[in-house]
Amino acid sequence: MPTIAPEHSLLLVIDFQARLMPAIHDAETALRNAGRLLEAARMLDVPCLVTEQNPEGLGPTVEQLTIGAAPVVHKQFFAACGEEGFTDRIPASAQVIVTGCEAHVCVLQTVLGLLDAGRQVHVVRDAIGSRKPESKETALRRMEKHGAEIVTTEMVVFEWLKTAEHPRFREVAALIR
Numbered sequence: 001m002p003t004i005a006p007e008h009s010l011l012l013v014i015d016f017q018a019r020l021m022p023a024i025h026d027a028e029t030a031l032r033n034a035g036r037l038l039e040a041a042r043m044l045d046v047p048c049l050v051t052e053q054n055p056e057g058l059g060p061t062v063e064q065l066t067i068g069a070a071p072v073v074h075k076q077f078f079a080a081c082g083e084e085g086f087t088d089r090i091p092a093s094a095q096v097i098v099t100g101c102e103a104h105v106c107v108l109q110t111v112l113g114l115l116d117a118g119r120q121v122h123v124v125r126d127a128i129g130s131r132k133p134e135s136k137e138t139a140l141r142r143m144e145k146h147g148a149e150i151v152t153t154e155m156v157v158f159e160w161l162k163t164a165e166h167p168r169f170r171e172v173a174a175l176i177r
Contacts, residue, residue, distance in 0.1 A: 004095055004122060004151070004159040011041045011048040012090075013070070014080065014100025014107050018059035024101055024129040025136070033127035033153040034099040035064055036175045040157050043168050046097075049073065049089060051080045053106055078106045081113025095120045097156055098148075099127035104139035111143045121148040124156060 013034055021027045041048050048070035050061055055074050075083045090096060096119050100107045107128050114121050123143050130136040144150050154176055161169055 004097065004156055006044045006046050006160040008093060008095045009041075009046045009097055009160065010090055010094045011037055011046055011097045012080075012099070012110070013038065013048060013050045013061070013065060014098065014110055015051055015053045015058070016062050016065050016099075016101055017052055017055070018062055020053075020058050020101055021062055023131050025131060025133050027101075027129055030099070030101065030127055030129035031062065031064060033124065036153055037097065037099060037124065037127060037156060038065060038070070039175055040160060040172050043172050044160050046160065051075055051100070051106070051110075053078070077109075079109035079113040080106070081110060081117060087113070087117045087119075090114070090117075090119060092118060095122060097151075098123045101129045102135070103128045103130040104135040105130075108139045108143060111148050112146060115147050122151045122156065123148045124153055125150050126152050 016034060050070045050072045052061055052072055052074050054076060073086060077083055080086050096114055098111055098121060111121050111123060125140055140150055157176060161172055
């Protein structure tokens with residue numbers, strides 16, 4: 001399915017953690033867009049899943065992204081798929097929308113694991129981050145080479161809405177402005 005459908009989507013938010021974010025290049029943009037996606041997902045009943053890498057060391061998910069009650073998976077593996085039962089939480093037919101940090105470590109390894117498990121993956125380029133821009137860009141190229149679709153926050157939100165006649169169009173579209 002080439003378009004992103006809300007009824008088939010799962011938003012995966014990877015490791016936006018308190019002690020990590022100060023080191024991320026253009027962290028404000030990634031956080032703002034991840035927040036927009038979380039809020040749109042909440043409004044449109046798209047399920048969400050959040051991961052935290054070694055939360056004792058890197059702290060919890062940043063407060064601005066604790067929208068709603070998304071389940072949190074604590075992990076030690078950089079690839080969330082390495083954690084027992086993680087992949088089972090993502091339906092085989094899901095379109096996984098991925099945001100997170102760091103693009104070239106946990107995001108990359110999780111995306112490659114999801115692709116290997118046969119999941120359809122969409123990486124939101126303006127909602128991921130790394131300490132260095134070149135690490136993010138290299139990770140994006142690698143993920144795309146292996147089958148991930150590279151998208152933007154606006155692409156996801158408007159594909160979820162499908163039409164300007166959606167009953168929540170104005171409310172959801174306002175998140176983008």
